[in-house]
Amino acid sequence: xxxxxxxxxxxxxxxxxxxxxxxxxxxxxxxxxxxxxxxxxxxxxxxxxxxxxxxxxxxxxxxxxxxxxxxxxxxxxxxxxxxxxxxxxxxxxxxxxxxxxxxxxxxxxxxxxxxxxxxxxxxxxxxxxxxxxxxxxxxxxxxxxxxxxxxxxxxxxxxxxxxxxxxxxxxxxxxxxxxxxxxxxxxxxxxxxxxxxxxxxxxxxxxxxxxxxxxxxxxxxxxxxxxxxxxxxxxxxxxxxxxxxxxxxxxxxxxxxxxxxxxxxxxxxxxxxxxxxxxxxxxxxxxxxxxxxxxxxxxxxxxxxxxxxxxxxxxxxxxxxxxxxxxxxxxxxxxxxxxxxxxxxxxxxxxxxxxxxxxxxxxxxxxxxxxxxxxxxxxxxxxxxxxxxxxxxxxxxxxxxxxxxxxxxxxxxxxxxxxxxxxxxxxxxxxxxxxxxxxxxxxxxxxxxxxxxxxxxxxxxxxxxxxxx
Ligand SMILES: Nc1ncnc2c1ncn2[C@@H]1O[C@H](COP(=O)(O)OP(=O)(O)OP(=O)(O)O)[C@@H](O)[C@H]1O
Ligand SMILES: [Mg+2]
Numbered sequence: 001x002x003x004x005x006x007x008x009x010x011x012x013x014x015x016x017x018x019x020x021x022x023x024x025x026x027x028x029x030x031x032x033x034x035x036x037x038x039x040x041x042x043x044x045x046x047x048x049x050x051x052x053x054x055x056x057x058x059x060x061x062x063x064x065x066x067x068x069x070x071x072x073x074x075x076x077x078x079x080x081x082x083x084x085x086x087x088x089x090x091x092x093x094x095x096x097x098x099x100x101x102x103x104x105x106x107x108x109x110x111x112x113x114x115x116x117x118x119x120x121x122x123x124x125x126x127x128x129x130x131x132x133x134x135x136x137x138x139x140x141x142x143x144x145x146x147x148x149x150x151x152x153x154x155x156x157x158x159x160x161x162x163x164x165x166x167x168x169x170x171x172x173x174x175x176x177x178x179x180x181x182x183x184x185x186x187x188x189x190x191x192x193x194x195x196x197x198x199x200x201x202x203x204x205x206x207x208x209x210x211x212x213x214x215x216x217x218x219x220x221x222x223x224x225x226x227x228x229x230x231x232x233x234x235x236x237x238x239x240x241x242x243x244x245x246x247x248x249x250x251x252x253x254x255x256x257x258x259x260x261x262x263x264x265x266x267x268x269x270x271x272x273x274x275x276x277x278x279x280x281x282x283x284x285x286x287x288x289x290x291x292x293x294x295x296x297x298x299x300x301x302x303x304x305x306x307x308x309x310x311x312x313x314x315x316x317x318x319x320x321x322x323x324x325x326x327x328x329x330x331x332x333x334x335x336x337x338x339x340x341x342x343x344x345x346x347x348x349x350x351x352x353x354x355x356x357x358x359x360x361x362x363x364x365x366x367x368x369x370x371x372x373x374x375x376x377x378x379x380x381x382x383x384x385x386x387x388x389x390x391x392x393x394x395x396x397x398x399x400x401x402x403x404x405x406x407x408x409x410x411x412x413x414x415x416x417x418x419x420x421x422x423x424x425x426x427x428x429x430x431x432x433x434x435x436x437x438x439x440x441x442x443x444x445x446x447x448x449x450x451x452x453x454x455x456x457x458x459x460x461x462x463x464x465x466x467x468x469x
Contacts, residue, residue, distance in 0.1 A: 001033055001067050001068050002030065002031065002032055002066075005027055005029050005063070005065060006028060006065070007026050007062065007064070008026070008027045008064070009024055009060060009061045009063055009217075010024040010049050010050075010053060010058055010060055010061050010217075011025075011061045022217045024049050024050050025218050027214075027217070027218070029212055031193055032193075033068075033193055034193055035194075035210065036195075036208055037194070037208055037209065038203075038205075038207060038211045038212065039051065039198070039212050039214065040198060040199065040201060040211050040213050040214065041213060041214035042215065043199055045216055046214060046216070047197045047198075047199070047214060049217075050197075050214075051163050051195060051197050053065065054082070055077055055080070056080050057077055060073065067160060083156075083157065083159035084154055085150045085154045085162075085165065086150070086165050086167070090150065091138040091149055093137065095138075097134045097135070097137075098125075100138070100153055101120075101124060101149065101152045102156065103153065104153060105117045105156055121134065121156065124155045125152050127152070127155065127189065128149075128151050128155075128186060130148050130152065143170055143175060144171055144175035144179050147168070147170070147171065150167070151164075155186075161192070161193050161194070162187070162193070162195070163194075164196045166197055168198075169198075176203075180203060196208065201240060201243065202243060205225040210222060210224050210225070211223065211225055211228050213228060213237050213241075220233060220234060220236055221233045229241050229242065232467065234461065234465045235248075235461040236465055238459060238461070238467075239391075242393060244422065244435045246394075247392045247393070247394060248389050249390040249427070250389065251265065252386075253271050255272075256268055256269050256272075258390070263406075264405070265404070265458065265460070266460060266469060269468070272384075273382040273384045274382060274384055275384045277351070277355060278350065279378055280295070285375060289359070289371070289374075290363045290365045290366075291359050291362045292362055298359075298362065302350060302354075304350075352368075352371070352372055352375060353368065355371075356372075373463075376462065376464030376465070379463055386463050388462055389460075389462075390455075390460060391458060391459040394434075394437040396455055396457045397455055397456065398438075398453070398456050399446070399453060401452075401454060402454045404455045404456075406452035406453065407453055407454075408428040408451070409423070409427055409452075410425055410427075410450050411450070411451060412426060414446070417437075419439070419440050420437050420438065420439055420440060421439075422435050422436070422437050423438065423451075
């Protein structure tokens with residue numbers, strides 16, 4: 001069964017005057033019939049909310065959910081033909097495994113004969129490899145076995161769509177690995193369209209046909225695991241996928257050239273525009289992030305005098321109606337309302353950092369990185385000289401010279417992971433820590449404390465996180 005999410009949103013009212021929580025915001029994606037899709041993203045990004053809307057446990061604020069040609073947006077959960085598995089297996093402790101598995105079948109109308117229910121229980125139990133444990137109680141099973149009972153239960157009604165919300169997070173590392181392979185096998189055998197929620201990128205990479213990478217209720221990228229890894233659409237995706245994480249260097253875009261430690265990494269970019277940090281759109285960013293002050297207070301707090309410039313809209317002197325003072329006065333007020341506020345800098349130099357600090361005092365909550373990303377959009381749009389980020393995956397370095405400029409690093413220590421070794425180092429002269437993975441046979445080349453490494457491949461990200469190269 002194909003599952004299609006069409007402009008789906010879920011907004012929760014803010015508690016105690018806090019702004020509305022856009023848990024899911026105008027999401028679109030399609031899961032092809034019979035595929036396993038991983039919903040991946042950091043804690044709180046809206047994965048469970050998305051899943052519960054698909055399940056019918058949450059009513060969307062906006063948008064539609066389609067199962068094939070059927071609009072299920074208003075169909076109650078029990079009539080959607082879904083199987084749901086949660087993180088904590090939620091088995092009935094006093095029921096045997098068999099009773100737990102047949103429980104969802106009890107409500108099937110017309111009522112199924114007992115023998116048929118037991119036959120189904122045996123089949124799905126065999127499928128998840130617990131066929132010999134049907135008479136046990138949940139407490140007599142290991143965590144991994146309990147989770148498989150939960151999956152068997154979800155499969156017992158032959159769902160058209162299987163929804164799994166972090167089904168492995170309560171298992172130890174080894175069981176996690178086993179159970180995830182098991183889920184993959186079961187999914188292949190049954191060909192049931194499956195959505196697998198996880199915040200573990202490795203889990204998502206290993207199990208999914210394609211991955212939906214989410215952040216703050218918004219989809220960043222949907223692609224096959226390898227594509228998401230090799231061709232991330234932006235800095236967020238690049239940083240979220242990969243362990244150890246991608247190394248990020250603070251470069252500079254100056255007069256069209258991308259520079260890192262004075263070396264040119266790329267040329268020919270547009271960077272000749274101008275952008276004024278007094279741009280009033282920054283105030284709107286501030287307010288969206290919780291800033292409490294008025295626009296005048298905002299500019300004053302930045303050391304900018306905020307003067308009112310009245311547009312002379314009521315210029316033509318109309319003959320005053322005698323004795324109608326109030327009418328004339330209100331006309332005058334209306335004219336004044338059309339006035340513009342114009343910021344004048346009094347002192348000091350505005351930087352993104354000083355702006356962020358000033359806003360934080362006024363109740364703005366997002367981190368500097370988030371602020372930089374938001375305002376970065378305007379700066380990128382203006383096309384000015386600016387900071388950019390150069391990303392190099394740990395395995396994308398070589399010790400051999402190539403066409404890319406070298407990065408000098410100071411080796412701190414070396415980790416052995418399987419066959420490869422990981423050099424943990426500081427970028428020379430900086431506290432910035434990086435990881436470089438090289439094959440064990442090149443170990444002998446790391447003789448000195450300070451060495452040169454060359455990126456075989458690098459990514460270029462703009463100030464707002466978008467990918468340039
Ligand atoms: N019933 C609710 N009322 C208000 N806010 C909610 C509610 N449920 C979820 N949220 C908020 O919506 C956002 C998304 O929550 P959700 O549970 O979907 O995240 P998640 O991606 O599943 O996170 P995790 O990985 O931690 O399970 C969060 O900011 C959360 O606080
Ligand atoms: Mg969740």
